[in-house]
Amino acid sequence: MAIELTPAAAQRVETMLEKRGHGLGLRLGTRKSGCTGYAYVVDYADEIRSDDKVFESHGIKVVVDPASLPALEGMEIDYVRTNALNEGFEFRNPNVKESCGCGESFSV
Numbered sequence: 001m002a003i004e005l006t007p008a009a010a011q012r013v014e015t016m017l018e019k020r021g022h023g024l025g026l027r028l029g030t031r032k033s034g035c036t037g038y039a040y041v042v043d044y045a046d047e048i049r050s051d052d053k054v055f056e057s058h059g060i061k062v063v064v065d066p067a068s069l070p071a072l073e074g075m076e077i078d079y080v081r082t083n084a085l086n087e088g089f090e091f092r093n094p095n096v097k098e099s100c101g102c103g104e105s106f107s108v
Helices: 007-020
Strands: 025-033 037-045 053-057 060-064 076-081 087-092
Touching: 007 025, 007 037, 007 060, 007 076
Parallel strands: 025 060
Antiparallel strands: 025 037, 053 060, 076 087
């Protein structure tokens, strides 16, 4: 299964990389956190390790470490603006079984 970006998310990542001046794409992972188990980790991908899984979506590389992959497979990442002040990535993850009330963490 793939990890995909919507066109809006891909455009946002491209803009962020251009402003930064370097980077190979978006690095996506998980870390243990919160009351339900995991939180998303989003960063720039400055390198691709030999065991990383790389997906390409709308011309943007999405790099995932092997330990995070089972929790993220099949996910779609969107970039949404709810109003003039609130914007950010939205994760649509079919693997999530439960989320905490504050939205900080999830379980698979």
